[in-house]
Amino acid sequence: MKAQHYREISHDELESELGELERHLFDLRSQAVTEKLENSKAVINARRDIARIKTIMRESR
Numbered sequence: 001m002k003a004q005h006y007r008e009i010s011h012d013e014l015e016s017e018l019g020e021l022e023r024h025l026f027d028l029r030s031q032a033v034t035e036k037l038e039n040s041k042a043v044i045n046a047r048r049d050i051a052r053i054k055t056i057m058r059e060s061r
Helices: 003-007 011-033 041-059
Strands: none
Touching (some): 003 041, 011 041
């Protein structure tokens, strides 16, 4: 998602979204290890979204 979308969300929703993305990243990494990952770009996208959320949370403090 875009950073603008994350800036419009409340802090509590950002925390829950961050948790979901971290679980999703874990699942993607396990799929990569077992060679069942279809889209290798999904891992990169998940990491970028996590970084975006953490940056926005840090900015709003």
